[in-house]
Amino acid sequence: MNRRPTIKTVAEAVGVSTSTVSNAYNRPDQLSAKLLARIKATAEELGYPGPDAAGRSLRSGRAGAVGILLTNTLSYAFSDPYAVRFLAGVSQAVEPTDTSLVVLPPSPEAVQRAHIDAIATLCIPSSHPATRAAAARGLPIVGTTLPDQAADPTGTDDPTGTDDPTGTAGPGRAPGSYVAIDDREAGRLIGRHLARLGHHRVTVLLDTSTPYGSAGTEVGPEEILDPECWARWLGLREAMPGAELSAVSAGHNSYECGQATAAAVLDRQDRPTAVVAVSDVLALGFIDAMRRRGLDPGRDLSVAGFDDITGAEAAGLTTVHQPIEDKGRLVGELLLAPGAEPRRVLLPIDLVVRSSTGPAPTPSRS
């Protein structure tokens, strides 16, 4: 039983040097057609499977893969429609280049061990240990949120050449590349919409993928400070200065958690007139729970979400639309071409009013 054949085995068998064999795989045009054929043939014969991935990337410094760093468990990535859609977009971009996609749980260890050339962060703050691990490795990072001070809503696609070498922008690092929407503005859109409808008492459903509060618990505004994570909430508050806002932690970001949280919210004494979930999945779960109780979303209680995922339309959910798949695709493109200058892309959003929101009931407590 021999050991697995290497480039050397093949070279010896053919009677050429290892570099020639290497070239046969990496620069086929540098060889005479004859030789190339002969090499490929004996390689086949010997059962040489082609250049070893580890050896190759140790030498070349490239891994041929990009990573997506998720907030939650891996399996979460496959249960959240938003994440799934986003990943589909990334795939579209990387596929033609024979680059593979590595999905990563939010663990610094996993990030360290991953064989990747660049990494994108999905809903995970830049302060998270796993994100830091990526930065420490010196990997090009592409974010999916606006950095800190919710930037000026200049317009779509603004790859300003204006580099900020001093990094005076935020606390610490200069904001890198990203593809994002203006989440704060999205919050404002919903806020203005609800205000216009006369809502004064609204509850916000937050997911607690980031460690603020725990499921079902009420969350005080002072805990919601990271603008990178809670831009939507901040925008909402901004647009409804007079309203009585409360926040409830819904657990993690899923349909089931949306359903479960409904119980807590609907039974409250001072039931709000509107509920805003930080994501559509949560909102859809909430709506489902309402219907099961015989409540009519938009009449008995207004519900709004964010993202406009598949299913939002069917459910009549008022939400803020964003081009999820495009976002993924653009992220994929940035991942593949990690230029020196950070690139920044701002995607357009739209308020989509459907039947789940309606005028606030008149103040007379039913």
Next chain:
Amino acid sequence: MNRRPTIKTVAEAVGVSTSTVSNAYNRPDQLSAKLLARIKATAEELGYPGPDAAGRSLRSGRAGAVGILLTNTLSYAFSDPYAVRFLAGVSQAVEPTDTSLVVLPPSPEAVQRAHIDAIATLCIPSSHPATRAAAARGLPIVGTTLPDQAADPTGTDDPTGTDDPTGTAGPGRAPGSYVAIDDREAGRLIGRHLARLGHHRVTVLLDTSTPYGSAGTEVGPEEILDPECWARWLGLREAMPGAELSAVSAGHNSYECGQATAAAVLDRQDRPTAVVAVSDVLALGFIDAMRRRGLDPGRDLSVAGFDDITGAEAAGLTTVHQPIEDKGRLVGELLLAPGAEPRRVLLPIDLVVRSSTGPAPTPSRS
């Protein structure tokens, strides 16, 4: 501007040998607590991000990742509910071990370059070039279909120690590890069900991820020979010996293709009394198209699918249930523990009769 720090940089800075630094990361218990702390500290200080992935795996032979090889494009993986669910299962298994998940398009190149320790194939035949590439690399492979001669339906979970060293089993290779359902039996379940309902003329909707026929085309039975891919069809035929079976290629496996194919099938002169789609997505799309035309599934035409994905219940789709997520989880487990002996797991299936199938209309052509 220095080059990126390595294990050596750290070793020199601390004044120890590289092996000690390596141990600090791989066998922390082999060091005095003091030294370990000192090493970690200077590593931090120097910005050493921990052992480099490429170097480490070149030396150790492990990549710390497993791959999933898909039939279709990468983005397909994220649009097919079956695949998504399966991947969620795999994730659950691998996540606790800090192993990452690499999703691979069906390209031999991608398989060769991938940094993985084992690979699972999802709906891709073992004869496919990409699968062969994996075999050539000597990667442990876990399949998700029964090898060739649809095995004896012994029961659930039958990790027979009975190795077949001579490989007399099939044409060529001995069947390796797999986690599968008896797809042929699944076909029989549907077939018997339809036969019992009096159906004689049925059309099968096939996806053409494997290169038999092209979208919308009628497919002759002689082309449908690979039992690994079309076990469901074979089982169906087996259970309906008297019936007039036709097969239609639906393009790829998606809701949209199911919808589109409906047009072709419903307009036919000799419209069948029942349609069996090889997957639920296809069937759900088909049903949707029927409803849009004012046709009532189960009354005007019976429709059945396979897999019992999320949404099948809501649509009232008759189908064969299989534990998709468990399948993924089990595959993940086999991937992590690639023993020498192939392990084989057969998962249980159930016919789930819902409203989309009903008695065949009486022979009088309406």
Next chain:
DNA sequence: TTGTAAGCGTTATCAG
């Protein structure tokens, strides 16, 4: 067009 030689960063082995 092909060969030579020098590592890439790590870890296993074995000795101290």
Next chain:
DNA sequence: CTGATAACGCTTACAA
């Protein structure tokens, strides 16, 4: 508990 040494399999200037 720590250190020296030798690979691991490959790529890439550069030289022939």
